[in-house]
Amino acid sequence: MSANFSASRRRFAGSFLDSFLLIDMNTNGASENLPGGKASGAATPVSGTVADVRARIGTLRRRQHGARVSLVPTMGFFHEGHLNLMRAARNESDFVVVSIFVNPIQFAPTEDLAAYPRDLGRDLAMGSAVGVNLFFVPPDEEIYPQGFDTKIEVGRVAEGLCAETRPGHFQGVATVVAKLFNIVRPDKAYFGQKDAQQAAVIKQMTEDLNFGIEIRVCPTVREADGLAMSSRNTYLNSEERSQAGVLYQSLSEARTAVAAGETSASRLRRMIKKAIAANYMVDLEYVRIVDPGTMEPVAAVDRPALAAVAAKVGRARLIDNEMLIPPGGTDAQDRS
Amino acid sequence: MSANFSASRRRFAGSFLDSFLLIDMNTNGASENLPGGKASGAATPVSGTVADVRARIGTLRRRQHGARVSLVPTMGFFHEGHLNLMRAARNESDFVVVSIFVNPIQFAPTEDLAAYPRDLGRDLAMGSAVGVNLFFVPPDEEIYPQGFDTKIEVGRVAEGLCAETRPGHFQGVATVVAKLFNIVRPDKAYFGQKDAQQAAVIKQMTEDLNFGIEIRVCPTVREADGLAMSSRNTYLNSEERSQAGVLYQSLSEARTAVAAGETSASRLRRMIKKAIAANYMVDLEYVRIVDPGTMEPVAAVDRPALAAVAAKVGRARLIDNEMLIPPGGTDAQDRS
Numbered sequence: 001m002s003a004n005f006s007a008s009r010r011r012f013a014g015s016f017l018d019s020f021l022l023i024d025m026n027t028n029g030a031s032e033n034l035p036g037g038k039a040s041g042a043a044t045p046v047s048g049t050v051a052d053v054r055a056r057i058g059t060l061r062r063r064q065h066g067a068r069v070s071l072v073p074t075m076g077f078f079h080e081g082h083l084n085l086m087r088a089a090r091n092e093s094d095f096v097v098v099s100i101f102v103n104p105i106q107f108a109p110t111e112d113l114a115a116y117p118r119d120l121g122r123d124l125a126m127g128s129a130v131g132v133n134l135f136f137v138p139p140d141e142e143i144y145p146q147g148f149d150t151k152i153e154v155g156r157v158a159e160g161l162c163a164e165t166r167p168g169h170f171q172g173v174a175t176v177v178a179k180l181f182n183i184v185r186p187d188k189a190y191f192g193q194k195d196a197q198q199a200a201v202i203k204q205m206t207e208d209l210n211f212g213i214e215i216r217v218c219p220t221v222r223e224a225d226g227l228a229m230s231s232r233n234t235y236l237n238s239e240e241r242s243q244a245g246v247l248y249q250s251l252s253e254a255r256t257a258v259a260a261g262e263t264s265a266s267r268l269r270r271m272i273k274k275a276i277a278a279n280y281m282v283d284l285e286y287v288r289i290v291d292p293g294t295m296e297p298v299a300a301v302d303r304p305a306l307a308a309v310a311a312k313v314g315r316a317r318l319i320d321n322e323m324l325i326p327p328g329g330t331d332a333q334d335r336s
Numbered sequence: 337m338s339a340n341f342s343a344s345r346r347r348f349a350g351s352f353l354d355s356f357l358l359i360d361m362n363t364n365g366a367s368e369n370l371p372g373g374k375a376s377g378a379a380t381p382v383s384g385t386v387a388d389v390r391a392r393i394g395t396l397r398r399r400q401h402g403a404r405v406s407l408v409p410t411m412g413f414f415h416e417g418h419l420n421l422m423r424a425a426r427n428e429s430d431f432v433v434v435s436i437f438v439n440p441i442q443f444a445p446t447e448d449l450a451a452y453p454r455d456l457g458r459d460l461a462m463g464s465a466v467g468v469n470l471f472f473v474p475p476d477e478e479i480y481p482q483g484f485d486t487k488i489e490v491g492r493v494a495e496g497l498c499a500e501t502r503p504g505h506f507q508g509v510a511t512v513v514a515k516l517f518n519i520v521r522p523d524k525a526y527f528g529q530k531d532a533q534q535a536a537v538i539k540q541m542t543e544d545l546n547f548g549i550e551i552r553v554c555p556t557v558r559e560a561d562g563l564a565m566s567s568r569n570t571y572l573n574s575e576e577r578s579q580a581g582v583l584y585q586s587l588s589e590a591r592t593a594v595a596a597g598e599t600s601a602s603r604l605r606r607m608i609k610k611a612i613a614a615n616y617m618v619d620l621e622y623v624r625i626v627d628p629g630t631m632e633p634v635a636a637v638d639r640p641a642l643a644a645v646a647a648k649v650g651r652a653r654l655i656d657n658e659m660l661i662p663p664g665g666t667d668a669q670d671r672s
Contacts, residue, residue, distance in 0.1 A: 050546055065401070149491030150510075150544035156485055174486075175545075182546040208486035209511075210386055210518040 044128040046135040050183050053097070053136050057184065060095055068093040071186035071213075073177055076100040077117040077231040078126045081221040085190040088218050090131045097184050098127050099136040101143060106172030112315070117234050136184070143179060151175050154208070157200045157295045161288055161308055162319065170201045177202055181211050189213050194220040194228045196306055196321045200295050220320070222248065228320045235316035243279040244313045250275035251322035254307050258324040263300045265289035268324070272309065285310040285317070292323065301326055380464040382471040386519050389433070389472050393520065396431055404429040407522035409513055412436040413453040413567040414462045417557040421526040424554050426467045433520050434463050435472040437479060442508030448651070453570050472520070479515060487511050490544070493536045493631050497624055497644055498655065506537045513538055517547050525549050530556040530564045532642055532657045536631050556656070558584060564656045571652035579615040580649045586611035587658035590643050594660040599636045601625035604660070608645060621646040621653070628659065637662055 047053045060067050070089035074082050089096045100123055107113035124135060151171050158170035181189065189206075191199045199217045206215050221229045226248030227241075236244055250272040254262075262268060272287045290297050292306040301324050308321040383389045396403050406425035410418050425432045436459055443449035460471060487507050494506035517525065525542075527535045535553045542551050557565045562584030563577075572580060586608040590598075598604060608623045626633050628642040637660050644657040 054548065062401070065398070148544050149493065150541050151489050151491075152486065152545075153489060154486050179544075179546045182548060205486050208484050208515075209488075210515045212390065212518060 069095045069186045071184045071189045072098045075102045079229040081229040086130045095133045097134045098132045103176040154201045190216045232316045240314040243281040246279045247320045283312040405431045405522045407520045407525045408434045411438045415565040417565040422466045431469045433470045434468045439512040490537045526552045568652045576650040579617040582615045583656045619648040
């Protein structure tokens with residue numbers, strides 16, 4: 001992973017520098033006048049360094065004691081799912097920090113780090129428009145300086161599902177999120193339900209390491225045909241895009257079946273597999289029916305369970321999930 | 337490690353409960369009237385829960401904005417080395433928190449967790465007398481509740497030396513210290529130079545995970561014959577105690593040799609080994625000459641290096657280290 005990471009660092013020096021002028025690299029510099037994409041008024045400041053983020057949040061907390069700070073960690077290339085997290089953060093806090101960082105250590109060497117879509121100017125404009133107070137857009141070297149050598153491993157909840165084909169992925173996620181938590185020290189942090197296992201990993205880490213941060217998980221935002229919004233949807237050509245809708249449709253069928261009394265996890269998995277198999281461009285990686293807290297497989301859906309799928313569609317690896325609620329059940333406690 | 341941990345948790349429920357009455361287990365309860373060992377006046381409060389520590393430090397920070405908080409993490413059974421850390425913290429901050437927690441996950445199943453010396457009443461009295469503001473004395477379940485499943489691994493600096501015979505030890509140390517850092521959120525944290533590799537691991541983790549905490553490493557405090565103070569010295573009978581002094585004496589010989597121009601790490605190691613071998617009760621585990629920052633072996637002492645030893649003496653595993661400074665050199669930058 002280390003070698004891959006160094007390679008990726010070099011690979012992206014250029015693309016990062018393309019947007020360098022937008023970013024304040026000075027510890028204490030004010031970047032209020034940077035373009036943030038708003039039609040008028042002061043633009044949202046953009047920090048490129050840990051020290052600058054800390055200085056700004058320190059100033060905020062001195063000026064406004066008890067200010068509630070929220071963090072929305074992202075890899076950029078915003079869609080409605082991201083904006084929804086930012087709006088929730090906006091509604092529930094005084095100061096919203098959005099980090100934009102394509103975290104190299106959560107990508108395996110075979111994965112799409114190089115291709116991951118980026119458009120910083122568009123992201124800053126979209127985030128500013130929903131009321132973000134500070135963007136943190138660090139270069140790779142700011143997060144992983146020479147000599148960086150620590151990793152956080154979350155146990156069982158980080159096994160199975162996506163971990164089976166993405167070894168080291170959740171370790172990379174947990175490590176970067178711990179860093180962002182320590183840099184921003186938010187009161188709340190926002191994640192999307194689409195990445196259900198990621199959210200479970202973050203919750204486990206946050207509790208185990210006593211971060212004292214409230215983890216908010218917001219509902220998946222979907223396209224008209226139900227496809228979960230994802231920055232990776234941009235990889236899809238029109239035929240792939242059309243077939244990708246089956247992921248959510250198959251989960252919806254399972255949800256309907258459970259609401260009608262089906263409890264067998266194996267029958268539900270077969271149902272989902274069959275629906276997906278009818279779409280030849282959708283190459284299923286897994287279908288699992290799991291406990292939404294522990295991510296461990298369940299045999300019977302006699303209480304709320306999570307149906308989770310992953311598939312390759314063209315170049316894109318897509319994931320989705322949906323709560324399965326038995327008749328009379330509720331998933332309220334699992335979606336907060 | 338998990339099974340061992342559960343066993344140790346059960347094993348210590350009793351001994352912890354013996355001192356339970358001293359400890360405030362209520363989230364918001366005031367424990368100002370608990371005995372803290374002072375001859376007069378209000379005793380130092382003792383918290384047994386994360387929530388109580390947070391509430392107290394939150395109150396402090398609200399009342400005294402900009403208050404500088406220090407943390408001294410310990411496993412208790414205080415000696416002058418611990419008190420020295422507390423005095424340094426006292427001199428450099430407004431509020432000194434001392435944690436007393438014999439961390440089960442840093443002990444291997446074969447090690448001395450069960451035997452580790454404890455005397456909470458004495459510790460509270462000694463700490464109070466040097467001006468500690470808050471003791472954090474959690475039961476095992478408060479730090480490792482049911483379902484705990486996260487670990488922090490620091491890389492190369494946590495390899496070699498003590499890691500060779502204590503697999504998982506530094507992972508356990510890093511994990512508990514990260515938790516204490518998040519619970520207390522100190523500005524500075526204090527560690528002893530005797531545990532040089534531990535201090536290097538904590539520094540690496542603190543930097544890598546952006547804790548924003550200053551790590552202070554204080555000089556080793558020694559007995560009259562040079563033996564480094566350690567809670568484990570209590571395991572020694574009088575003959576073992578007498579022979580244990582050779583650890584420091586051998587390091588001093590090496591230091592003198594380096595000051596006189598010796599640069600060969602292999603000759604220095606042989607010199608230390610020979611001195612120790614003359615004491616039949618001292619069973620040497622390792623002698624290493626290492627870079628004091630990375631803990632990696634050096635071949636030549638042409639700049640300041642650390643000579644580190646570990647040995648079994650009777651039931652006790654003892655460690656010690658000493659900076660080797662070539663003529664004209666300085667170790668100032670390595671001892672801060």
